[in-house]
Amino acid sequence: MNDFQLRTVNVTRYVTPLREGGSMPAIAEADDNFLYVLKFRGAGQGPRALIAELIGGEIARLLGLKVPELVFANLDEAFGRTEPDEEIQDLLKASVGLNLALHYLSGAITFDPTVTTVDAKLASQIVWLDCFLTNMDRTCRNTNMLLWHKELWLIDHGASLYFHHSWQNWEEQATRAFFLVKDHVLLPWASQLEVVDQEFRSMLNAEKIRAIVGLIPNEWLEEESIFASKQAHREAYAHFLETRLNHSDIFLKEAQHAREVLI
Structure with missing residues (x-):
């Protein structure tokens, strides 16, 4: 746990x-x-x-x-x-x-989609996650996944949540589709997105989101003019993620549409 x-x-x-x-x-x-x-x-x-x-x-x-x-x-x-x-x-x-x-995963090798196929359920889980996080960096050019002990490991989520590089309209961005999903390396295999959406929505809730956001050290929360305090800054991350979870149907439909076009 x-x-x-x-x-x-x-x-x-x-x-x-x-x-x-x-x-x-x-x-x-x-x-x-x-x-x-x-x-x-x-x-x-x-x-x-x-x-x-x-x-x-x-x-x-x-x-x-x-x-x-x-x-x-x-x-x-x-x-x-x-x-x-x-x-x-x-x-x-x-x-x-x-x-x-x-x-450091010693001996791990970079995931190559031309060599290794991924189970439909796992592919759908990772695609859903990256749509939720707005992670633009899981493409064929840079998969940010490793094979270690015959299992797929996710690394490097630093390009996620790109809304926070400019806090303008951040609340509006929480309900936007993730159009970059069309370039996701695992999208061709992600045939169980609807099932995963139901499962993940039951596993993730406001309490757990706030517990994870609560891990952010105060010293990482730089001064942002639109927030009155570091706590307000932290609260914005939680609010963004909670809103995005509550509107997962928007990015789910976009991912399904992108996959239909792709295959």
Whole structure:
């Protein structure tokens, strides 16, 4: 059972950068002797990407999908002073404090839709999740899924909840269809969307959404002029997700239509 708590680790060793996109995550070791994929608050998208990663990953886990363990990763001010790469050193300096990390799945391989097929139910679950989260980053070009121990694992939800990069009309965006579903890598197999919609709506509710949103550290909630307080800012995330859940028929119909066109 998910008790909506994340462990906190201290980063002890920067192992190697993963030069993917603009965020430049890294493999790092923590004081529990495990390796993690570390996402930096000082990267291009800032704390918003970490918030999306946290909310997306924990909602996926709640719904029974496989996601590497997420942990808060503390970066000490002294960490990285000996790093010779100036770009990396600047990133580390900008990320002092609380960051987010995913347990590193050693030996995992990137999911390739031309090699591996996905069960219709699982495909439908992942498509529904990404429509709910407005996750634009699960395409053939970048699947953000790994095969590990013969099971499919979801990674990198940082591109979800893209409404929060501009809070204008955010309430209206909660009820919009997710048109980018037409590019979803698993859409061809997602033939059980209606069944999944009923199941997931029964598993996810306002209380659980608020518990997950409650995990967001205050220091990640940057100043937004439209919110009077950090609590109001946090409340907006919960309201967006609750509204989107209550109007799931809108993104469900769009996904079904996109699949009909595709096949």
